[in-house]
Amino acid sequence: DPVDRASQEEEFSLELRNRDRERRLIKKIEKTLDKIKEDDFGFCESCGVEIGVRRLEARPTADLCIDCKTLAEIKEK
Numbered sequence: 001d002p003v004d005r006a007s008q009e010e011e012f013s014l015e016l017r018n019r020d021r022e023r024r025l026i027k028k029i030e031k032t033l034d035k036i037k038e039d040d041f042g043f044c045e046s047c048g049v050e051i052g053v054r055r056l057e058a059r060p061t062a063d064l065c066i067d068c069k070t071l072a073e074i075k076e077k
Helices: 002-037 053-058 066-076
Strands: none
Touching: none
């Protein structure tokens, strides 16, 4: 049945997106753990400034300060 097939394809596509998202998150977590080991955690990779505590509490894997992240998002558009 074409409707069932379309539904299965949509579910499969969603599963692939979820797995990809999880893989990227695991890589970010591993990168963050490496930074902690190297005593380099909490500093912006772009400008070197210390990333704010509230930002790190909200997103522990953040590797850019809020200013550099905002600038990067503007450049993406």
